[in-house]
Structures are given as C-alpha cells and as structure tokens.
Amino acid sequence: MSLDTAVTGSALGSNRLDVEAIRKDFPILERRLADDRPLVYLDSANTSQKPRQVLDTLRNHYERHNANVARAVHQLGEEATAAFEAARDTLAAFVKAPSRDEIIFTRGVTEGLNLVANVLAWADPPYGVGPGDEVVITEMEHHSNIVPWQLLTQRTGATLRWFGITDEGRLDLSNLDDLITERTKVVSLVHVSNMLGTINPVAEIARRAHEVGALVVLDAAQAVPQLPYDVTATGADLIGFTGHKMLGPTGIGVLWGRRDLLAALPPFHGGGEMIEDVRMERSTYAPPPHRFEAGTPPIAQAIGLGAAADYLSALGMQAVAAHEREITAYALERLQAVPGVKIIGPQTIQDRGGAISFTFGSLHPHDIGQVLDSYGIAVRGGHHCAKPVHRRFGVGASTRASGYLYTTTAEIDALADGLEQVRRFFGVG
Amino acid sequence: MQLESMYQEIILDHYRDPHGRGLREPFEGESHQVNPTCGDEVTVRVHLDDGVVQDVSYEGLGCSISQASQSVMHDLVVGKPVPAALAVGDDFLFLIQSKGDQAVADSLEESLEDAVAFVGVGRYPARVKCALLGWMALKDALGQVRIVQTGGHHE
Ligand SMILES: Cc1ncc(COP(=O)(O)O)c(C=O)c1O
Numbered sequence: 113m114s115l116d117t118a119v120t121g122s123a124l125g126s127n128r129l130d131v132e133a134i135r136k137d138f139p140i141l142e143r144r145l146a147d148d149r150p151l152v153y154l155d156s157a158n159t160s161q162k163p164r165q166v167l168d169t170l171r172n173h174y175e176r177h178n179a180n181v182a183r184a185v186h187q188l189g190e191e192a193t194a195a196f197e198a199a200r201d202t203l204a205a206f207v208k209a210p211s212r213d214e215i216i217f218t219r220g221v222t223e224g225l226n227l228v229a230n231v232l233a234w235a236d237p238p239y240g241v242g243p244g245d246e247v248v249i250t251e252m253e254h255h256s257n258i259v260p261w262q263l264l265t266q267r268t269g270a271t272l273r274w275f276g277i278t279d280e281g282r283l284d285l286s287n288l289d290d291l292i293t294e295r296t297k298v299v300s301l302v303h304v305s306n307m308l309g310t311i312n313p314v315a316e317i318a319r320r321a322h323e324v325g326a327l328v329v330l331d332a333a334q335a336v337p338q339l340p341y342d343v344t345a346t347g348a349d350l351i352g353f354t355g356h357k358m359l360g361p362t363g364i365g366v367l368w369g370r371r372d373l374l375a376a377l378p379p380f381h382g383g384g385e386m387i388e389d390v391r392m393e394r395s396t397y398a399p400p401p402h403r404f405e406a407g408t409p410p411i412a413q414a415i416g417l418g419a420a421a422d423y424l425s426a427l428g429m430q431a432v433a434a435h436e437r438e439i440t441a442y443a444l445e446r447l448q449a450v451p452g453v454k455i456i457g458p459q460t461i462q463d464r465g466g467a468i469s470f471t472f473g474s475l476h477p478h479d480i481g482q483v484l485d486s487y488g489i490a491v492r493g494g495h496h497c498a499k500p501v502h503r504r505f506g507v508g509a510s511t512r513a514s515g516y517l518y519t520t521t522a523e524i525d526a527l528a529d530g531l532e533q534v535r536r537f538f539g540v541g
Numbered sequence: 542m543q544l545e546s547m548y549q550e551i552i553l554d555h556y557r558d559p560h561g562r563g564l565r566e567p568f569e570g571e572s573h574q575v576n577p578t579c580g581d582e583v584t585v586r587v588h589l590d591d592g593v594v595q596d597v598s599y600e601g602l603g604c605s606i607s608q609a610s611q612s613v614m615h616d617l618v619v620g621k622p623v624p625a626a627l628a629v630g631d632d633f634l635f636l637i638q639s640k641g642d643q644a645v646a647d648s649l650e651e652s653l654e655d656a657v658a659f660v661g662v663g664r665y666p667a668r669v670k671c672a673l674l675g676w677m678a679l680k681d682a683l684g685q686v687r688i689v690q691t692g693g694h695h696e
Contacts, residue, residue, distance in 0.1 A: 146543060478579060478604035478671060486544045495580040508580045508602040537544070538553065538605065 127428055129435045134427070135518050137163040149488030152523045157306050157334060157467040157514030158492050159356045162420070166359055169419035173412045181411055182385055182402075196411050199418030200401070203366055206421040207351075208342040214374065216367040216401040217414050221333045222256040224352030224367035225300070227380045227404060228329055229260035232298060233268050234378045239327065243269035245297040248326075250275040250283055250312075251504055252305045255497045257331045261300060270297070277504050281308040281457035288320055296326040303335035303346070304465035307498040307512070308457030309440070311335075311465055318347030327373070333357055337516070338436050338465055340429035343368050355413065360420035364413035367404070374400035381406035424517075432517050439515045439524065440466045446528040447513075453531065456505050469496065469510040472531060475538060477511040483534040489527055546641070546661035547668070548605070555655075556605040561615035565598040570682035576670050581607055585678035589686055594618050594626050597679065604671050606662055611675035613656045623683055629653065630676050637663050637672050 383406035477493030583601030
C-alpha cells in the first residue's frame with residue numbers, strides 16, 4: 113500500500129486536520145523549555161507525544177479499574193479484562209485484521225520481531241528455519257529487524273542475505289529473483305524506513321516471496337502511525353508495530369499474524385496465561401493470541417494504545433496521512449533550500465514517509481542537535497538504530513526531523529531558521 | 542545563552558583547527574573506540590620512547606566536543622612520561638564527571654591547562670562520552686604498550 117493510494121480517497125481535501133485544535137489535546141506541546149523557549153518537537157519518528165485522551169485513559173484505569181486480567185473473578189478483574197480485550201478489538205479494527213485473535217500484544221515491535229525470529233527456529237516444517245535455508249532482509253532495516261535474524265541464522269546454520277539500496281534511497285530490487293529463491297524461508301523488511309523515509313513496495317516483494325513459499329514479515333513501526341493500514345492488503349504474513357510511535361504509551365506493541373500461521377507456530381515465552389494445561393512432565397498451550405502472551409501483559413498500556421487508536425480513527429487516518437504528506441513536502445522544500453543541507457533518501461514526497469534525515473556541511477549531528485535544542489527544537493542526531501544504511505551512504509550519523517499530526521509548518525520554519533543559527537554558531541557549515 | 546557554557550571558545554578553536562590530527566608512524570600502541578549510542582569512533586596511536594610519550598596521533602568521526610577533546614589531549618600528553626600522561630587522563634575524567642563544577646575546574650587548572658574549558662560538558666550527560674572517547678582510547682593504547690613491553694598478558 114503506497115501513500116499514494118492512501119490519499120486518493122474521497123476524504124482528501126475535504127477532511128483536513130485542524131492542527132491547532134489537535135495541539136490543544138497534547139499538554140506537552142505547551143511546555144516551555146530553558147530560556148522560556150516553546151517546544152518544537154520534531155522527533156516523532158523516535159516517539160510520538162500523547163494526547164490527553166490517552167493520558168486520561170491510563171489514569172482512569174489505574175484509579176478505577178486496576179486489577180490483573182484473565183485470572184480474577186472480582187469486579188475489578190472483570191473490568192480490567194474487558195477493557196484489555198476491548199483494546200484488542202480496537203487494534204484489530206484499526207489495522208483491518210480479519211480476526212481479533214490475530215492481534216498479539218507485545219512490548220513493542222522489537223519484541224514482536226524477536227518473537228518471530230525465535231519461534232521460527234523451533235517451528236515444524238514448513239515454517240522452521242534450519243541449515244541451508246535463507247532469510248532475506250534489507251540494508252535499510254532498523255537494528256531490531258537485523259539483529260534477531262542474525263541471531264536466528266547464526267544459531268540454526270541458515271544464511272542471511274539482504275537487498276541493497278539505490279543512491280536515491282530505494283530498495284534495489286534488480287536482483288529480486290536472485291535473492292528470493294527456493295531456499296528462502298523468510299523475507300523480513302521495513303514498510304516505511306525510519307531513516308530514509310522510503311515507503312517500500314511490500315506487496316510486490318510479498319508476491320515474489322510467496323511464489324517460493326517464504327514467509328513475509330513487516331516492520332511497520334513507521335507505517336501504522338502514518339498510513340491507513342490494512343494488514344491483508346500488504347500481502348505480508350506477520351506485521352509488527354509499536355504503540356509509542358502512534359500516540360500510545362511505551363511498553364506496548366502489536367504483532368499481527370495470519371491466523372492459520374499463528375496456530376501452527378510454537379510458543380515464544382513460557383509462563384502464565386499462555387497455557388491450556390500444565391503437568392509436571394509437559395504442558396499444552398493456549399491458542400493464539402494468548403499462546404504468545406506469557407505472563408501479566410502491559411494491561412494499562414494496551415488499554416492506552418486502544419485509546420490512541422480511537423483518537424487516530426476519530427481524526428481519520430486518511431487525514432492523518434494527508435497532513436503527514438503536506439508537512440513532509442513542506443519540510444523537504446524548506447530543508448533543500450538551506451545551503452549545505454543534504455537529504456539522505458528520496459528527495460520528493462513520492463512513496464515517502466515523514467522521517468527526513470540529512471547532513472549539514474561537515475557539522476556533526478550532535479552539534480547540530482545541541483544548538484537546535486538551545487532554541488527548543490528537538491530533533492534526533494545519531495545513527496537512528498540504522499547503522500548499515502548510514503554506512504551505505506558514507507556517513508556515520510545524520511540529523512533527523514520527523515513530524516506528526518500535531519506538527520505545523522511554523523515548526524518546520526523554526527527548524528530551517530535554527531539551522532542558520534547552527535551555521536552562525538560554529539562559523540563553518 | 543547556556544550553550545556557551547559547553548562550547549567555550551577554546552573548544553571551538555580546537556575543533557576548527559585540531560592539533561596533531563591524523564594517524565602517524567611509528568607507534569607502539571593503538572586503540573579503536575566506538576560510542577555505541579551515536580556511532581562515533583576514534584583510533585588513537587601512541588609512540589613512546591624511553592617511557593615518554595613522543596606522539597599521540599588520532600583519526601576519527603565525531604562531534605566538535607570529541608574532536609576538540611582529542612586535540613587538547615594531544616597537546617597535554619605529548620612530552621609527558623606515561624604515568625604523568627595517565628594522571629592527566631584521570632584529571633580530565635574527574636573534570637568531566639564533576640557535572641560542571643567550576644571549583645573542580647579551578648583546582649585542576651595547573652594539570653589540565655586549556656582542557657578545563659570542557660567543564661561545561663559535564664552538565665550534558667549525553668555529551669560526556671563524546672569528551673571521553675579519545676581519552677579512553679589513549680588509556681587503552683598506553684596499556685597495550687605496557688603489556689608488550691613487559692612481555693606479559695599474551696594468551
Ligand atoms: C522502523 C523501526 N523499527 C523498529 C523500531 C523499534 O521500535 P521499539 O523500540 O518501539 O521496539 C523503530 C523505532 O525505534 C523503528 O522506527
């Protein structure tokens with residue numbers, strides 16, 4: 113699903129976000145920083161801010177309904193369980209999952225990807241990964257979609273392969289048929305890059321992967337917050353995303369998986385709630401999703417994530433995506449006009465998400481970020497947990513600006529002006 | 542503005558015009574250090590003669606704080622016997638860990654000279670590692686020389 117298809121709906125134009133009204137829902141955006149500077153938060157790809165509606169939901173849960181789930185017969189336990197399971201329904205609807213049982217609550221996309229990489233080491237045929245098998249990833253992955261697959265392939269004797277990246281910042285698919293072969297068991301890739309911003313043609317890759325019988329795993333950490341999402345339209349088998357980047361709390365994420373596939377996979381962690389029966393010799397396991405949710409889950413966080421999804425749905429994800437696109441287009445234009453700024457990744461809004469990473473002359477991202485911070489402007493500087501893609505473009509680190517539904521063009525102007533201050537401060541650039 | 546308390550003019554001067562930068566021969570000890578949070582890296586080489594540091598050469602990727610700190614390190618350490626070089630390193634570490642305490646800086650002025658300008662960095666926890674990366678490499682490189690020269694520690 114490209115952003116293009118995401119905004120061709122009838123909602124475009126007629127359903128614009130009222131950003132000023134939205135900003136009033138985010139108490140932190142009123143923060144004054146050192147020297148009484150207003151906060152200009154351009155680090156939403158790292159973590160988003162949270163609206164009052166989510167914060168109130170968390171508080172209300174702890175103040176009125178707090179209890180463990182699925183094990184209490186008392187009223188609070190029933191209320192907490194009902195709210196927790198309702199959040200599962202909300203998330204299922206949010207990403208158009210065919211069944212609520214396909215929504216596994218995790219600690220975040222990192223745990224979701226590790227879950228998949230681990231259970232595939234233990235799974236029976238046809239899913240199990242073993243010696244001679246191949247796992248294919250890409251050079252633009254976040255470390256959380258690289259390291260778990262390195263661990264899996266190193267431990268099982270399988271081989272890790274990857275797609276390279278073009279100079280423009282797109283996946284180089286010229287060797288698609290050489291990389292995805294009969295030996296391929298898993299293809300795991302990022303849907304929207306957190307560093308380059310690229311939106312990858314996941315359906316096309318999934319088609320090829322399924323031709324050879326491989327599973328397709330998506331890291332949708334930057335996609336679900338920004339795009340109207342339909343898990344089945346992606347063509348993938350398993351998709352992970354993370355709550356804190358979509359207005360939700362930290363410590364909660366979702367792994368979606370095709371129901372028949374989840375039913376065929378072994379458990380990840382063992383513990384409470386994931387069992388059917390436990391004897392001293394052996395245990396049997398609950399069906400999905402509970403098979404993959406051992407122990408007391410992040411209850412308040414799941415309920416809070418449900419509130420975040422409700423908030424986004426009320427605005428309309430078409431409108432959220434359209435705003436993201438507008439802000440990103442504006443930011444690309446403003447940044448390209450700053451002498452010395454070089455954007456790494458697609459230069460236009462075509463098939464592009466909202467993260468914009470750039471270099472600025474010879475200045476180091478730490479120094480850029482520090483001076484911007486003194487003006488209240490929060491950006492990310494470093495490798496953004498994506499060292500291989502930085503290496504690919506010959507830099508050790510970059511500065512990244514990323515907005516969200518509360519971001520204004522005035523904030524982008526502040527960034528562009530801030531960069532001029534950076535240049536002045538260091539007297540180089 | 543707060544910023545100037547970290548980026549003192551001496552630091553910016555060293556950043557724009559680093560002293561002793563580049564890797565040189567001969568050297569008896571070499572260390573490569575990486576800051577995993579930001580990916581910055583540095584390689585430091587030391588050349589000793591008769592227990593005295595004759596040269597400290599270095600090359601790396603990093604921000605102004607790390608570049609300037611390596612430049613200052615070069616100035617401070619070259620010409621010193623190894624124990625004195627290590628002692629300066631300890632003083633620098635103490636300065637950076639003082640959380641920006643000007644009294645600490647004043648008390649170390651004789652040992653650290655220009656490097657006391659780094660005192661403000663200690664107030665920015667995210668930048669402490671930047672200031673220390675080169676010094677960690679120096680300590681490691683000097684340690685290697687000692688192991689080689691005493692013939693110990695080979696497995
Ligand atoms: C593309 C991508 N994948 C994975 C992650 C990891 O997310 P988390 O740390 O919430 O598990 C992030 C965010 O940092 C990301 O942007």
